[in-house]
Amino acid sequence: MRLHVGLLHYPVYNKNYQTIASAITTFDLHDCSRLAKTYGVKTFYVITPLEDQQELARRVLRHWTVGYGAGYNWTRKEALELMAVSPSLEACVEEITTREAQRPLLIVTDASKKKAPGLTYAQARNMVRADQVILLLFGTAWGLVDEVFEKADYLLDPVEGYTNYNHLSVRSAAAIILDRLVGRDGLES
Amino acid sequence: MRLHVGLLHYPVYNKNYQTIASAITTFDLHDCSRLAKTYGVKTFYVITPLEDQQELARRVLRHWTVGYGAGYNWTRKEALELMAVSPSLEACVEEITTREAQRPLLIVTDASKKKAPGLTYAQARNMVRADQVILLLFGTAWGLVDEVFEKADYLLDPVEGYTNYNHLSVRSAAAIILDRLVGRDGLES
Numbered sequence: 415m416r417l418h419v420g421l422l423h424y425p426v427y428n429k430n431y432q433t434i435a436s437a438i439t440t441f442d443l444h445d446c447s448r449l450a451k452t453y454g455v456k457t458f459y460v461i462t463p464l465e466d467q468q469e470l471a472r473r474v475l476r477h478w479t480v481g482y483g484a485g486y487n488w489t490r491k492e493a494l495e496l497m498a499v500s501p502s503l504e505a506c507v508e509e510i511t512t513r514e515a516q517r518p519l520l521i522v523t524d525a526s527k528k529k530a531p532g533l534t535y536a537q538a539r540n541m542v543r544a545d546q547v548i549l550l551l552f553g554t555a556w557g558l559v560d561e562v563f564e565k566a567d568y569l570l571d572p573v574e575g576y577t578n579y580n581h582l583s584v585r586s587a588a589a590i591i592l593d594r595l596v597g598r599d600g601l602e603s
Numbered sequence: 604m605r606l607h608v609g610l611l612h613y614p615v616y617n618k619n620y621q622t623i624a625s626a627i628t629t630f631d632l633h634d635c636s637r638l639a640k641t642y643g644v645k646t647f648y649v650i651t652p653l654e655d656q657q658e659l660a661r662r663v664l665r666h667w668t669v670g671y672g673a674g675y676n677w678t679r680k681e682a683l684e685l686m687a688v689s690p691s692l693e694a695c696v697e698e699i700t701t702r703e704a705q706r707p708l709l710i711v712t713d714a715s716k717k718k719a720p721g722l723t724y725a726q727a728r729n730m731v732r733a734d735q736v737i738l739l740l741f742g743t744a745w746g747l748v749d750e751v752f753e754k755a756d757y758l759l760d761p762v763e764g765y766t767n768y769n770h771l772s773v774r775s776a777a778a779i780i781l782d783r784l785v786g787r788d789g790l791e792s
Contacts, residue, residue, distance in 0.1 A: 415765070429676075441630050445772045452764035452771055487618075489770040574787045575641035576604070581678040582641055582778070583634045589771070589778035590786070597779070598763045 415596070416547045418510055418518060419455050421446060421584065422503060423462035427556040436555040438467050443474050445585040447493040453596040457510075459500045459549075471499045503551070503562065510549055518549040522566040523591060524557055525573070525580045533568040535594045542595050550591070552584050604785070605736045607699055607707065608644050610635060610773065611692060612651035616745040625744040627656050632663050634774040636682040642785040646699075648738075650689045660688045692740070692751065699738055707738040711755040712780060713746055714762070714769045722757040724783045731784050739780070741773050 421442060424435035443460060450458040460471045477483045478494040500506040510518045521538060542548060551558070551566070563569060572580060573590050582590075610631060613624035632649060639647040649660045666672045667683040689695040699707045710727060731737060740747070740755070752758060761769060762779050771779075 441772075445775050448768075448771050449775055451768045452762075452766060454765035489768070492768065493770065573641075573782070575782070576643035576785045576787070577641060579637075579640045579678070579681065581682065582637050583630075583774075585630075585772075585774060586634050586638055586778040589775040590782040593762070593764070593779040593782065596765045598765070 415454050415456070415542060416514055416545055417455050417542050417596070418457045418459065418549045419446065419450055419588070419592075420459040420461050420500075420503070420506055420549055420551045421588075422551055422553050422558060422562070423460070423467065424464070424502075425559045425562065426553045427559055429556055431556070433559050434555065435462060435464050435467075438462065438470055439554070440470075440474055442554070442585055443471060443494070443497060444490070446588055447497045448490075449589055449592050450496045451493040453592040455496065455592070458497045459506045460497060461500045461503060461506055463501050468499050468501065471497070475499075503565070507549060510547065514547045516547045518547040519567045520549050520551060520565060521568045521570055522551045522558055522563055523570050523587065524553070524563075525582065525587065527563070527569060528572060529569045532571045534571055538568070538570055539595050550595075552588055554584055604643050604645070604731060605703055605734050606644050606731050606785070607646045607648065607738045608635065608639055608777070608781075609648040609650050609689075609692070609695055609738055609740045610777075611740055611742050611747060611751070612649070612656065613653070613691075614748045614751065615742045616748055618745055620745070622748050623744065624651060624653050624656075627651065627659055628743070629659075629663055631743070631774055632660060632683070632686060633679070635777055636686045637679075638778055638781050639685045640682040642781040644685065644781070647686045648689045648695045649686060650692060650695055652690050657688050657690065660686070664688075692754070696738060699736065703736045705736045707736045708756045709738050709740060709754060710757045710759055711740045711747055711752055712759050712761075712776065713742070713752075714771065714776065716752070716758060717761060718758045721760045723760055727757070727759055728784050739784075741777055743773055
């Protein structure tokens with residue numbers, strides 16, 4: 415697999431649909447790194463242009479990979495080693511392009527937006543399993559701004575549960591989507 | 604569906620396999636409530652015998668259901684209204700028994716334990732869809748202690764990702780398992 419995951423903190427919407435740079439939630443860094451390690455994701459990119467926020471992410475990374483946390487919990491070290499910090503979506507795409515010698519397909523996610531025809535989970539799973547270079551992008555706060563959707567190659571269908579409620583945390587959405595795209599249970603059925 | 608979810612804070616193991624009461628992580632309350640609302644779960648029980656921890660959970664509940672948070676974000680209100688606090692697994696089972704006029708099947712989860720024959724996701728999905736009364740139980744910290752497994756009717760197969768790494772957060776595990784048991788994508792395939 416050549417699947418990379420990005421968590422975008424700018425540009426995203428706030429509650430009033432203004433474009434903002436959101437603050438990092440450290441729980442996201444842990445949960446998404448552990449998901450990345452579980453599902454064979456190559457890199458989990460934390461994307462923010464704010465230097466103090468980049469430094470916060472790097473402090474978490476250092477604590478668990480070379481600091482006290484590395485000895486305290488090696489499973490956390492293994493997961494956070496997959497995390498990287500990037501200043502922008504463009505820089506992230508460039509870095510993947512250099513590493514993979516191929517530009518990644520940009521697959522974006524949204525809790526409610528649907529495009530006809532959207533990318534189904536079966537289609538996305540096939541792309542992942544065919545070793546295509548992919549950047550799967552999640553938005554923080556109230557979601558990715560419209561201009562990010564315009565840059566995307568595909569918009570993945572929203573997660574549908576059992577009700578019409580579609581307000582999961584980005585941590586939960588990332589867990590469900592990675593399991594649908596990569597998990598063994600999904601492949602067997 | 605008559606599916607209830609419990610998050611157990613006692614008795615669970617710590618890192619050294621001693622039995623402890625773990626502290627509540629407020630992110631768990633939010634993420635699991637939102638999952639419960641998304642997947643049609645009837646109640647999300649936060650189970651802890653510690654009175655200060657019960658009060659913490661109730662403070663979070665009040666803030667988002669009748670306090671400032673209720674006006675600030677109605678989607679969070681809708682989710683947290685499904686949350687209840689229970690002092691023990693036994694009390695939780697009793698409460699469900701009273702409400703449903705039937706004792707729930709206790710299905711427990713673990714990141715690594717496997718029983719032969721364990722409960723597969725397909726089997727568990729069929730039980731949920733057949734409207735059986737179920738308490739699906741997740742452990743915090745280093746997981747449920749052995750005596751909880753002895754009380755269980757079923758042990759659900761562990762989540763398997765793409766690697767052998769099995770150190771997801773309980774939030775991520777709950778997201779993946781609920782999607783496998785109830786999510787529309789799982790049902791279609």
